[in-house]
Amino acid sequence: MAGKVKNDYLELTNIEEQEKEVERLSPIVEYLPALLASKKATRAEHESEQAKLLMQLKMLKKNAEEGLKENPPYIKNVSAMLRSAFAIAVEKAFPKTGVAKLVQVGPSSHPRFGDYQCNAAMAINKALQNSSLNPRSIADRIVANFPIDPFGLVDKFEVAGPGFINIYMGKEFVVEEIRSYMINGVKPRPVKPLRVMVDFSSPNVAKEMHVGHLRSTIIGEVISRLIEYQGHHLLRINHIGDWGTQFGMLIAYLKEKYTDGFPDRMEVHELQESYKESKKRFDSDEDFKKRAYQAVVKLQNKEKEHYDAWKWICNTSRLEFEKIYKRLGVTILERGESFYQDYMVKIVKFLESGNFLEEDEGRKVMFPKAKGLIPLTIVKSDGGFTYDTSDMAAIKQRVEDENLDWIVYVTDGGQATHFQVIFDCAERAGILDRTKVRVQHVCFGVVLGEDKKKFKTRSGDTVRLRELLDEGVKRARDKLLEKGRDKEMTEEELLQAQESLAYGCIKYSDLAHNRNHEYLFSFDKMLDDKGNTAVYLLYAYTRIKSIARKADVSEEQLRDYAKSSAFEISHEKELKLSKTLLKFPEVLDRILEDLYIHPLCELMYDICTSFTEFYDSCYCIEVDKPTGLKTVNMNRLVLCEATAVLLKQCFDLLGIRPVSKM
Numbered sequence: 001m002a003g004k005v006k007n008d009y010l011e012l013t014n015i016e017e018q019e020k021e022v023e024r025l026s027p028i029v030e031y032l033p034a035l036l037a038s039k040k041a042t043r044a045e046h047e048s049e050q051a052k053l054l055m056q057l058k059m060l061k062k063n064a065e066e067g068l069k070e071n072p073p074y075i076k077n078v079s080a081m082l083r084s085a086f087a088i089a090v091e092k093a094f095p096k097t098g099v100a101k102l103v104q105v106g107p108s109s110h111p112r113f114g115d116y117q118c119n120a121a122m123a124i125n126k127a128l129q130n131s132s133l134n135p136r137s138i139a140d141r142i143v144a145n146f147p148i149d150p151f152g153l154v155d156k157f158e159v160a161g162p163g164f165i166n167i168y169m170g171k172e173f174v175v176e177e178i179r180s181y182m183i184n185g186v187k188p189r190p191v192k193p194l195r196v197m198v199d200f201s202s203p204n205v206a207k208e209m210h211v212g213h214l215r216s217t218i219i220g221e222v223i224s225r226l227i228e229y230q231g232h233h234l235l236r237i238n239h240i241g242d243w244g245t246q247f248g249m250l251i252a253y254l255k256e257k258y259t260d261g262f263p264d265r266m267e268v269h270e271l272q273e274s275y276k277e278s279k280k281r282f283d284s285d286e287d288f289k290k291r292a293y294q295a296v297v298k299l300q301n302k303e304k305e306h307y308d309a310w311k312w313i314c315n316t317s318r319l320e321f322e323k324i325y326k327r328l329g330v331t332i333l334e335r336g337e338s339f340y341q342d343y344m345v346k347i348v349k350f351l352e353s354g355n356f357l358e359e360d361e362g363r364k365v366m367f368p369k370a371k372g373l374i375p376l377t378i379v380k381s382d383g384g385f386t387y388d389t390s391d392m393a394a395i396k397q398r399v400e401d402e403n404l405d406w407i408v409y410v411t412d413g414g415q416a417t418h419f420q421v422i423f424d425c426a427e428r429a430g431i432l433d434r435t436k437v438r439v440q441h442v443c444f445g446v447v448l449g450e451d452k453k454k455f456k457t458r459s460g461d462t463v464r465l466r467e468l469l470d471e472g473v474k475r476a477r478d479k480l481l482e483k484g485r486d487k488e489m490t491e492e493e494l495l496q497a498q499e500s501l502a503y504g505c506i507k508y509s510d511l512a513h514n515r516n517h518e519y520l521f522s523f524d525k526m527l528d529d530k531g532n533t534a535v536y537l538l539y540a541y542t543r544i545k546s547i548a549r550k551a552d553v554s555e556e557q558l559r560d561y562a563k564s565s566a567f568e569i570s571h572e573k574e575l576k577l578s579k580t581l582l583k584f585p586e587v588l589d590r591i592l593e594d595l596y597i598h599p600l601c602e603l604m605y606d607i608c609t610s611f612t613e614f615y616d617s618c619y620c621i622e623v624d625k626p627t628g629l630k631t632v633n634m635n636r637l638v639l640c641e642a643t644a645v646l647l648k649q650c651f652d653l654l655g656i657r658p659v660s661k662m
């Protein structure tokens, strides 16, 4: 029931945490039936060991109550709760054998095996090597020791085959959760807030932002949203490539070309052309090379003329980047390589004084601890710094000045070794302690065109993101017109719908794939309204939202109904949809571990297909033809609304904006 205080000790996600809790709680759980039987402890009992445990339990309950007062009910991770409960069961069944850590619980592969499965009995059998036991008897013993279940999480167990434990969820629990989704929304479990940085997007100045940067932007933004949603403090950082000797080259070239001052506006591709030209000159013309080097020195000393020229270059690029971010709904703090100039000087001294650098043909390099990896180039033979130098400086600044607990870098898979070596060298230099600071490189595969080759224009150039987005919007509009949607929408609504659809599709088709794999960019595929696409999901969402509208029932009424004892879930398809919704917390928790986002898309798709099944077999509104009288099934409407609430939350996390008409 709403407001009923529950003791949520079972919900622990992390295995060490679980183990500690098991150790702490198993005696308490043992004594719990006794506690419940004798509500008041006698004086004598107070002096006994048992009473101490009862006190402990009281404290635990009190903490839980207080926790709940502060934090409105949050969504529960069923897998994690079951895992903790099974860990307790195993600890009770086989005390002090250390096998509780073998417990794994996952969704079952088929409904005939229940909702979830625990297959620990086999692994425990192996670990215990006790000939008088077999996996089945182990499974029986685990089930017999399952702790009290304050949530009614489990309806029944079944020990099957060689020792699988099939778990059937309790309906009461499902009802309570759906009730809470409806009344309280989908609030994640409160956690200790961490300081987190996501370093993503990060295009390069004076170069076109390419599809790789688009992927980094899309994935990085979603990771940021997920981390924020979980309640952590987040810093989104755009580590743009805006520093280095190439800028001396470019400035020298531009000064030569525009003797009367730089133009007011310039497209990034023109800037990129100049960049290519300057590189040619640099490689072929000794005089130019000298001037380029002088320009670098002047830039590094921040001499006005050169510094202004550099600012002009950065600004030209920035205007272009910002247009893309605005369209995609991304806000990110620019803190490029140039930000670390002073830190780079310092890190070189630091590494030098620690004797971490070695001479190599005039360069100063740093080897990682791991064997077989290429070293970082910290100082080039011309004295300049590199990408490696900036990342070493950045990691020090991030750990020490920003005090971060968690740093995420989002780039293509081609940089996996770079980050491996950076993390390794940072540890070697004592800058980073990976037991305290979590560093994660989130990589992704290359983007392919419809011809399955690297995504390029026909002439072999980089595809301009602005043009790509424009094409997406045009295609989305065509799609809407093709379906005749324009007849039901004002021009304003159509504009909103086409943008939501275009950007939604581009984002979703990227996110729905395992990020490690290559990804085929196809407007035709992403704008398909069948299958796991944004179009399908957005339509489904709009349809769900329109049901309550048609029924003429307000959200307020639905909430009131959900609070009442009349609310129930009965039809098999209602239950199936509900159980699919309850998968959200476990998907969320897993994503926050490995930062693979596609399971969230899979879940959204499952929700929409379960919804369709439910909607096909369960009337929400029945109209009596002769009289025209409407009968509204409030239970089902609540379920529709809970589905909508969760889907909306998922769209928000993915940065996709559903519109009321589509």
Ligand SMILES: NC(=[NH2+])NCCC[C@H](N)C(=O)O
Pocket (backbone or CB within 6 Å): 199, 201, 202, 203, 204, 239, 240, 241, 391, 394, 409, 410, 411
């Ligand atoms: N800290 C970092 N290295 N962030 C990623 C930078 C990505 C780089 N500018 C590129 O375009 O590939």
